[in-house]
Amino acid sequence: MNERENNLFWRLWFYFRRGHGNYLSFIVSLTTFVVVVYQLGVRNIPFLEQLFPNMWIFAAFFGVVYLFATVFIGWQDMKRGSYPAESAITFDRHPRFSEQYEAIKRIEERLEKIEKKIR
Secondary structure, X not given: OOHHHXXXXXXXXXXXXXXXXXHHHHHHHHHHHHHXXXXXXXXXXXXXXXXXXOHHHHHHHHHHHHHHHHHHHHHHHHHHOOHHHHHHHHHHHOHHHHHHHHXXXXXXXXXXXXXXXXX
């Protein structure tokens, strides 16, 4: 471990960024979005206001639709979107990944030789 990894400040800074960036900012932004859309959109359109008389009903409906939509979009991204390209770039840019990949290939080759000897 280097000095930066041992320093309590840097450790706390890392935990703060993970907690804020991955969790709290997501929850705050999603809550803000639901409140703003309800207050500025739903309450000003009579049909929608009758359909969603209070914000909790709208939030529940929105949550269900949002959950399914985001899972579907994420699944599509993994299959056909930018994820394959991002993975390839990450793999190419990090020498450790290439070293590990080569080591795994050598292990697989050895296992294939052992299997051939057993048969």
